[in-house]
Amino acid sequence: MKYRCFGRQGFECSEVGFGGWAIGGGWGAQADADSMAALRRALELGCNFIDTAAGYGDGHSERLIARALRDRRATGARLPVYVATKIPPLPGEWPPSPYDLQEDRYPEDFIRRSLEARLANLETDRIDLLQLHTWTRAWNDDPAPLRVLRELQREGRIGLVGVSAPEHDQDSVVDLMRAGWVDAVQVIYNLFEQEPTAQLLKEARRTGVAVIVRVVFDEGALTGRFSADTHFAQEDFRARYFAGDRLARVVARVAEIRKDLALPQFAAECGQAYTMAQAALKWVLAHPAVSTVIPGIRTAAQAEANCAVSELPDMSAALVERLRRHNWRRGIWYGGK
Numbered sequence: 001m002k003y004r005c006f007g008r009q010g011f012e013c014s015e016v017g018f019g020g021w022a023i024g025g026g027w028g029a030q031a032d033a034d035s036m037a038a039l040r041r042a043l044e045l046g047c048n049f050i051d052t053a054a055g056y057g058d059g060h061s062e063r064l065i066a067r068a069l070r071d072r073r074a075t076g077a078r079l080p081v082y083v084a085t086k087i088p089p090l091p092g093e094w095p096p097s098p099y100d101l102q103e104d105r106y107p108e109d110f111i112r113r114s115l116e117a118r119l120a121n122l123e124t125d126r127i128d129l130l131q132l133h134t135w136t137r138a139w140n141d142d143p144a145p146l147r148v149l150r151e152l153q154r155e156g157r158i159g160l161v162g163v164s165a166p167e168h169d170q171d172s173v174v175d176l177m178r179a180g181w182v183d184a185v186q187v188i189y190n191l192f193e194q195e196p197t198a199q200l201l202k203e204a205r206r207t208g209v210a211v212i213v214r215v216v217f218d219e220g221a222l223t224g225r226f227s228a229d230t231h232f233a234q235e236d237f238r239a240r241y242f243a244g245d246r247l248a249r250v251v252a253r254v255a256e257i258r259k260d261l262a263l264p265q266f267a268a269e270c271g272q273a274y275t276m277a278q279a280a281l282k283w284v285l286a287h288p289a290v291s292t293v294i295p296g297i298r299t300a301a302q303a304e305a306n307c308a309v310s311e312l313p314d315m316s317a318a319l320v321e322r323l324r325r326h327n328w329r330r331g332i333w334y335g336g337k
């Protein structure tokens, strides 16, 4: 496992971290034994950064992570493992509507109560990185919830302050980075979603804000495992995410990426051609602003496959550039579907 500086924060984080959503629930059947094995294997392989949230199974993901870290300490392991968790806003639109008031969605007493619950679930007296789970640009001029998080930092209850960028307007966090409100941001950045390269990643380098990359596989699609006939269980959120013709469209685009990976000039990038999952991770890691990429991991086998990617040779500049053409502006109607 290779390590990178976590922004200007002066600690080294594994470049492949652990995404802890699916182990909490919402992704179809998931046995705790598999989740625990996944966490254990990732930690054994040098992963030292875990992302979770209050909302992942109503704290279930946090509690499993606490258990895995307790088990690890019992083995005598001493190297630090950093855990980032998130506080959701009070119930309402997600992402927040432009009309929402911060005092309604993230009031101070609610933030403080939620922090206590995070501390209890994670069995700790200090959260390494506390993130607001979503945001709206409407709050940028006077970001009161972040003032509360900075106060909690001064009180020693949290190490670092972060925001998870809202999917419809990720660049809304750029002003927060420039104004020094956040130590870390969490963003969707992958072979389909390349917009962060326009500004956000450049600002991260300039300001020293750490970047945590989420959804590197576009919720699994960029591992190349899906076909147009893939069926998601009703309780797997992907039954909605890939509803209608979305799955067929995404599968067709993945096939185009595969063609690029098989081109003669790229077919020996790592001794052989990268698999889709390897290429998805390596392409993201090729950007120097990225501190860690946190693929969702559900099994020990996925922990092994994803952690091993760190050791593969870096992606060539030529392939990085070639894959830029798969940028996909899904929300824009002018070009048709």
Ligand SMILES: NC(=O)c1ccc[n+]([C@@H]2O[C@H](COP(=O)([O-])OP(=O)(O)OC[C@H]3O[C@@H](n4cnc5c(N)ncnc54)[C@H](OP(=O)(O)O)[C@@H]3O)[C@@H](O)[C@H]2O)c1
Pocket (backbone or CB within 6 Å): 018, 019, 020, 021, 022, 027, 051, 052, 133, 164, 165, 186, 213, 214, 215, 216, 217, 218, 219, 220, 223, 225, 277, 294, 295, 296, 297, 298, 302, 305, 306
């Ligand atoms: N708003 C937010 O702040 C937010 C939103 C989303 C995610 N996140 C964070 O980011 C993390 C990553 O995103 P994500 O989990 O949503 O999606 P993702 O990383 O794009 O996809 C994860 C899924 O891909 C499959 N997978 C993982 N490794 C694989 C491998 N080597 N080969 C084949 N399949 C593999 C697994 O599902 P299957 O085995 O079922 O296919 C896994 O659950 C989350 O876990 C969470 O910590 C944050």
